[in-house]
Amino acid sequence: MAALSSNSFLPYKSAKVFVAGHRGLVGAAIVRKLTQLGFTNLVLRSHAELDLARQSDVEAFFVSEKPEFVIVAAAKVGGIHANNTYPADFIAINLQIQTNVIDSAYRNGTKKLLFLGSSCIYPKFAPQPIPEDALLTGPLEPTNEWYAIAKIAGIKMCQAYRIQYKWDAISGMPTNLYGPYDNFHPENSHVLPALMRRFHEAKVKGAKEVVVWGTGSPLREFLHVDDLADAVVFMMEKYSGLEHLNVGSGKEVTIKELAELMKEVVGFEGDLVWDSTKPDGTPRKLMDSSKLASLGWTPKVSLKDGLADTYKWYLENVNL
Ligand SMILES: NC(=O)C1=CN([C@@H]2O[C@H](COP(=O)(O)OP(=O)(O)OC[C@H]3O[C@@H](n4cnc5c(N)ncnc54)[C@H](OP(=O)(O)O)[C@@H]3O)[C@@H](O)[C@H]2O)C=CC1
Numbered sequence: 001m002a003a004l005s006s007n008s009f010l011p012y013k014s015a016k017v018f019v020a021g022h023r024g025l026v027g028a029a030i031v032r033k034l035t036q037l038g039f040t041n042l043v044l045r046s047h048a049e050l051d052l053a054r055q056s057d058v059e060a061f062f063v064s065e066k067p068e069f070v071i072v073a074a075a076k077v078g079g080i081h082a083n084n085t086y087p088a089d090f091i092a093i094n095l096q097i098q099t100n101v102i103d104s105a106y107r108n109g110t111k112k113l114l115f116l117g118s119s120c121i122y123p124k125f126a127p128q129p130i131p132e133d134a135l136l137t138g139p140l141e142p143t144n145e146w147y148a149i150a151k152i153a154g155i156k157m158c159q160a161y162r163i164q165y166k167w168d169a170i171s172g173m174p175t176n177l178y179g180p181y182d183n184f185h186p187e188n189s190h191v192l193p194a195l196m197r198r199f200h201e202a203k204v205k206g207a208k209e210v211v212v213w214g215t216g217s218p219l220r221e222f223l224h225v226d227d228l229a230d231a232v233v234f235m236m237e238k239y240s241g242l243e244h245l246n247v248g249s250g251k252e253v254t255i256k257e258l259a260e261l262m263k264e265v266v267g268f269e270g271d272l273v274w275d276s277t278k279p280d281g282t283p284r285k286l287m288d289s290s291k292l293a294s295l296g297w298t299p300k301v302s303l304k305d306g307l308a309d310t311y312k313w314y315l316e317n318v319n320l
């Protein structure tokens, strides 16, 4: 699997590390992890300070900062409804951000870059669990094909720079994530934060019912974002290969099971009502993360503990 010798990352705590998207779910978790590990020279820019979709601004930033390591956790991100409603934003902004960051990092001496994609890169009816080599073997899920095409281009860009320039660019494909600093928007978020907020608000108002989208039958694999951050650091240190790596928990639940579990964690006592006018999306997307496991990485947080932890954070930080 290895193509280039890995640039050692972990022992070098004063290394200049640019975490793009550090105020988001994933970026914030990576910053927490790197800070816990003792990294002292993180370079961070909010969207307002640096719009990564603007090529000349990104070039100027890299010329001036010259980060040694780059983790790309900035992207236009959203759940099934947002992906389906704003296809132009999802393809254009993501292509712009990743192209600008990857190219500028290479041109300004970054030693190693990790690009994050998503499990939606795989065909809608991929074999389950989905191995890395299922990429580009069939049609994509229509609700998120625009985002998926951008993410596939990101993987290919890392591979192309690796091949042509012998540059250490790698890609990780996380499954559906959740945790502190998630997006709890009622329509544009992913299922887990959407349901947490809806159940919580229903409990507070004493509502008798909560509406859940789709049929409840799709299966999803969830990973706590602290586990993902741990995997990101692990890949930065241990992996240097052409192929992207899946990052999952290996455990899947139906949306109905997730909703029942959420109801219990939040303490909502009413009923669930299914809105089948909303799309189900991919029927199943359990990833095969055995390649990452064979390198020595395993997830630690169970869905039940992760939900309880995230609800505690929600009560303390969002529901003010
Ligand atoms: N959440 C999930 O379930 C999954 C996420 N991923 C991947 O992980 C990565 C991070 O996702 P996640 O943390 O959930 O997303 P979030 O939306 O929580 O965070 C994305 C971050 O990127 C920033 N950003 C967006 N556009 C720009 C821009 N033009 N310039 C500068 N910064 C920008 C956002 O800032 P602002 O909010 O100010 O715009 C935000 O801080 C993405 O690549 C995503 O594909 C992969 C699989 C699942």
Ligand SMILES: C[C@H]1O[C@H](OP(=O)(O)OP(=O)(O)OC[C@H]2O[C@@H](n3cnc4c(=O)[nH]c(N)nc43)[C@H](O)[C@@H]2O)[C@@H](O)[C@@H](O)C1=O
Pocket: 078, 079, 080, 081, 083, 118, 119, 120, 143, 144, 147, 175, 176, 177, 187, 188, 189, 190, 191, 192, 194, 195, 212, 213, 214, 218, 220, 255, 278, 279, 280, 281, 282
């Ligand atoms: C991470 C991944 O995220 C997106 O794909 P998705 O997995 O389909 O994401 P989702 O979390 O939005 O939905 C999961 C399931 O849950 C159901 N569902 C029920 N009730 C709500 C609800 O209230 N909100 C949402 N969003 N979904 C709901 C919903 O109908 C669907 O069946 C991609 O677009 C893609 O960008 C991507 O990579």
